[in-house]
Amino acid sequence: MKKMKKIMAGSTAAALVLGLAACGGAPAEDTDSGAAEGELSGKVTVWTASLAGEPFDSYFADIEAEFETMHPDVDIVIEDIPQGEMEQKVLTSLTSNDVPDVVNLNPHFMSNIAAQGGLLDLTGKLSEGTETMYVEGPFEAGKYDEGLYALPWYLTTTVSWYNGANFEAAGVSELPTTPMDLYETAKKVTDATGKPAYYPVINDGNAIMEKMVTLAGGDDIVTDGVASFADNAAILEYFEVAQKMYAEGIIPQEAAEGSIKTGQELYMAGNTSLIEGGVTFLGPVESGAPEIYNASKAGQPIAAADAPVNVAVMNFAVPSKTDNEAAAIAFTEFITNDVNQLEFAKVAGTVLPSTTAALEDSYFTEPGDSPKALGMKQAAEALDRAEVLIPPTENSAELRDATKTIFVKTLQGAMTPQDALTELEAQWNAAFEKTGETVSF
Amino acid sequence: MKSHKKTLLVRKIFLYAIMVAITLVTVGPFLMTIFMSLKSASEGIYDSVLPMAPTFQNFIDAFAKANFGSYFMNTVIVTALAVPLNLLFCSLAAYPLARMDFRGRGAVLAIIIATMMVPFQLYMAPLFQLTGELGLRNTHIGLIVLQVSTAFGIFLMRQAYLRIPKELEESAYIDGANQFQVWYKVVLPLVKPTLVTLAIFTFMGTWGDYLWPLLNSESSSMYTLSIGMASLAQNFDGANLKLISAASIITTIPTLLIFIGLQKFFISGATDGAVKG
Numbered sequence: 001m002k003k004m005k006k007i008m009a010g011s012t013a014a015a016l017v018l019g020l021a022a023c024g025g026a027p028a029e030d031t032d033s034g035a036a037e038g039e040l041s042g043k044v045t046v047w048t049a050s051l052a053g054e055p056f057d058s059y060f061a062d063i064e065a066e067f068e069t070m071h072p073d074v075d076i077v078i079e080d081i082p083q084g085e086m087e088q089k090v091l092t093s094l095t096s097n098d099v100p101d102v103v104n105l106n107p108h109f110m111s112n113i114a115a116q117g118g119l120l121d122l123t124g125k126l127s128e129g130t131e132t133m134y135v136e137g138p139f140e141a142g143k144y145d146e147g148l149y150a151l152p153w154y155l156t157t158t159v160s161w162y163n164g165a166n167f168e169a170a171g172v173s174e175l176p177t178t179p180m181d182l183y184e185t186a187k188k189v190t191d192a193t194g195k196p197a198y199y200p201v202i203n204d205g206n207a208i209m210e211k212m213v214t215l216a217g218g219d220d221i222v223t224d225g226v227a228s229f230a231d232n233a234a235i236l237e238y239f240e241v242a243q244k245m246y247a248e249g250i251i252p253q254e255a256a257e258g259s260i261k262t263g264q265e266l267y268m269a270g271n272t273s274l275i276e277g278g279v280t281f282l283g284p285v286e287s288g289a290p291e292i293y294n295a296s297k298a299g300q301p302i303a304a305a306d307a308p309v310n311v312a313v314m315n316f317a318v319p320s321k322t323d324n325e326a327a328a329i330a331f332t333e334f335i336t337n338d339v340n341q342l343e344f345a346k347v348a349g350t351v352l353p354s355t356t357a358a359l360e361d362s363y364f365t366e367p368g369d370s371p372k373a374l375g376m377k378q379a380a381e382a383l384d385r386a387e388v389l390i391p392p393t394e395n396s397a398e399l400r401d402a403t404k405t406i407f408v409k410t411l412q413g414a415m416t417p418q419d420a421l422t423e424l425e426a427q428w429n430a431a432f433e434k435t436g437e438t439v440s441f
Numbered sequence: 442m443k444s445h446k447k448t449l450l451v452r453k454i455f456l457y458a459i460m461v462a463i464t465l466v467t468v469g470p471f472l473m474t475i476f477m478s479l480k481s482a483s484e485g486i487y488d489s490v491l492p493m494a495p496t497f498q499n500f501i502d503a504f505a506k507a508n509f510g511s512y513f514m515n516t517v518i519v520t521a522l523a524v525p526l527n528l529l530f531c532s533l534a535a536y537p538l539a540r541m542d543f544r545g546r547g548a549v550l551a552i553i554i555a556t557m558m559v560p561f562q563l564y565m566a567p568l569f570q571l572t573g574e575l576g577l578r579n580t581h582i583g584l585i586v587l588q589v590s591t592a593f594g595i596f597l598m599r600q601a602y603l604r605i606p607k608e609l610e611e612s613a614y615i616d617g618a619n620q621f622q623v624w625y626k627v628v629l630p631l632v633k634p635t636l637v638t639l640a641i642f643t644f645m646g647t648w649g650d651y652l653w654p655l656l657n658s659e660s661s662s663m664y665t666l667s668i669g670m671a672s673l674a675q676n677f678d679g680a681n682l683k684l685i686s687a688a689s690i691i692t693t694i695p696t697l698l699i700f701i702g703l704q705k706f707f708i709s710g711a712t713d714g715a716v717k718g
Contacts, residue, residue: 045659050675052661053506079661082671085652092656095566096573264679269487283679289485350678 040327041073046102046335047090049314050083059347067334074327087112090319094118099321101328102335105150107141110317111392114149120318120325121147122332130333137387138354141313144392150315151336152354154344156278157311157386158210159378163273164297166193175299179215179234179241182302186250189273198251199266199275200242200411202258205404206390207276210310211238212403213389213441214303225438227428230421239410239417246411256408268292276301278312279350279375286372298375300382311386313354352379359383391439395431402427471693478686486682499687507684509691511662512669516648518581519665523588523647524640531594531639532632536624538595539602540610550599557592565656572657579659586657588647594639601635602628637706641699648696666692 048060064076079100081089087109093099094113105113113119122142131139134152142150160175167173170192176182182198189197201207212221212235221229229235245251252272254262264281266272268289275281279298286293301309316336318328334340341353342361349372353359364380367373393399402424410420432439477486479495503509537543538550568586577583605628613627629636651667658664664672670692673685 050672050677052672052676053508056677079659080672082655082668082675084671084675085655088652089656092566092569096570098569098573098578098659265487268485280677280679283676284682285679287482287681287683289487290483291485291488348677 039073040071040330042324042327043075043077044102044324044327044331045100046076046078046331047086047100047104048078048080049086049104049106050080051104052080055347056080059344063335063340067331070334071327071330074331076331091116091118094319094321097321097323099319099323101318101322101324102332103317103319104153105315105317107150107313107315107388108392108396110142110150110315111144113317113319114144114147118320119149120320120322120329121149122151122318122329123148125325125329126151127333133338133355133357134336135354135356135359135383137311138313138315141311141388142315142317150317151332152313152315153336153341154314154348154351155311155354155383155386156280156351157379157382158276158278158301158309159375159382160274160276160299160301161267161281161375162275162297162299163267163270163292163295165295166197166270166273167297169193176302177300177304179238183241183245183250186245186274187248190250193273195271195273196250196252196255197273198245199255199263199272200251200258201260201263201276202255202404202407203260205400205402205407207258207260208403208407209399210389214301214307214309217304217307220440222428222432223440225432225436225440227425227432230418230425232421236417236421239407239420242407243410243413243417247413251411256411258404258408279372279379282372282375283350293371296371298371298378300378306385308389309382309386310389311383313388350376352376352383389441391441393437393439394435395437398431398434399428402431474686474689477683478690480683482683499683500691502684503688503691507669507673507688508661508664509666509669509688512664512666513691515581515584515663516665516667519584519654520644520647522581523585524643526585526589527591527594527643528636528640530590531598532629532636533624534590535595535598536602536628539599540607550596553592553595557596561587561652565653568653569656578657579663581663583657584650584654584663584665585647587650587653588643591643591646594643597635597639597642598632601632605631634706637703641703641706644699645696648692 048056051060060078064078067076068074083106086103086105090100090103090105090109090113094116110119126148130151131148135155138152138155142148142152162175166189170189172185172188174185176185186198200211212229212232215234215238216229216232217234219232221227221232221235242251246253246255252266254266260275260277260281263272263275264277264284267275268285270289270292282293282296285296303309316332318325318332322328336354338353338355338357341355342358342363345351345353345358346363352364359380364376367376367380390396406415406420406424406427409415410417415423473490476490476492478499479492479497480486481492481494481496481498484493538546538553572578572583572586577586609627609631610623613623618626649667650665651671654663654665655668655671658668666688670685670688673688674680
């Protein structure tokens, strides 16, 4: 038995060493870069995230054809990867020489891959004027540790979605802007419909973290790696109101699970009336609950009119092992330019472009009156005060986990709101101390 | 007498009630998925349990718009390759481990079993490099490298071989059969239930494999059903639950049919590993 154990331990260790050794490897040589010849050439493989099927296939076919017409020696190949596995696929590809040249990432994946040296620092490598055409917040989301690793592509900001018919039945015509307003509004709608009106999205804790930064109204809740929000009146009020609403049945019990998917299902079934989410929230509602979709209306997020709101950014980055750097950068600039971003936003119908010129198009200022168009209008308006509220940090999983656990306990009445914030602050500080990060947000 | 009959009746009703409840819990979600997949575009998924105007449009859309035809074909091809190859290599590799005396037999077996304990994430990167160097990237064979000759399969077959009386093989040797003939003509027919079990396990593993086919594919033309399902579920514009339900049914039905068809072999074969070590 002892012998068997030894052999098994030995073979496991050997497999470990083999696996780790294989993660190294020399970077690919810049064999095909068009930069050396002055004219772009070679193959550029582009990975997009969860954009398969129509209308995107046609959009990307046009983009590909146009770029290849501009640069006849370049061959663009666009492939779509399920978003959830994008980071793993990019990281795995970086262990070999089969690396894509341009990848579509969110800032979290981007910073993680950049931290491992997997992305090309674009600082000083972009064409003149490129850096100034993007909205500032989303452009900043492409930076990591003093370097620029991605250019912003499309954006989504949070808006409030509500069931217009239920609000009308309750005699409510305005959306709340403070936690107390939220309580009063949600109570009226609950009384009128007999169903819990408000669903607070928690997700993995990130939505509550963003909510806390929004409620702080522009003041940092973490300064140089030290959290300080236990005495913030607005955050405390939100925790108090959330607990009260849960106890009174104004928030559904399912909210303790907290995912936007659960909230979406409740909203589609007509079992809740008010929820915050991106414009893409309405996609499944449109296909799964057409009547609810038609009754849906959009408004600004539940916060003061000047409070910062979160913007979710999707961007394009160039892996450091690309063997066609010049063409990859040129294509990244091309697909994120004004014209192509505007066209993409029109094709997608639920996202905003990240260039200032594209945002001035009438498509966003006068979008029509369909529920999706109303959402787009609200999202575009929210963009003025939108930024990436929580920067990527090493301890982000710990922060999110602590936030979710403590917020759910508060909802369920297991902790007083004041104790909850004190405990949360302590746990955040412990997490920052552990990693030694000195971020502010 | 009467009260005894009454007790039996009550017990029967109770047992049937439990069985119906368990059936509903296990089959219920599957039925809900079928009902959802049959709902039309104008019908809400939560409006009623049964579809008001049943339609196959979601199934048509899965093939026409979500490219499930190509995903289905790829999955059929890789499964058709993986099942016979795994049966062949596992049954061949397991035989010497069960019947032949050679130095290091125990160590070889231990090493093979140890590989079952190494998480895929650990050898994913070297495997990715290796398949690239062997020219298997973006090929059907490349997608099934994990399913061809599995450690589990070798172990399962070895256990099955151990149950066969040695005398049967010895009498075949006396009759003049060579080692290969003994394996092929005497031993292999006797482990048919285990072969069927291994075939089912390999089928299910290959049919539903997701991460490796995704990593090893450079083009969506090589995607399998599970990648297609993930693409639908993670769709940019949110998940269309009716379409996803239809796609799930398309994905599940072959596994279900095979499992039902080979059920009796599966049950007898799956217990093989438990009786002799």
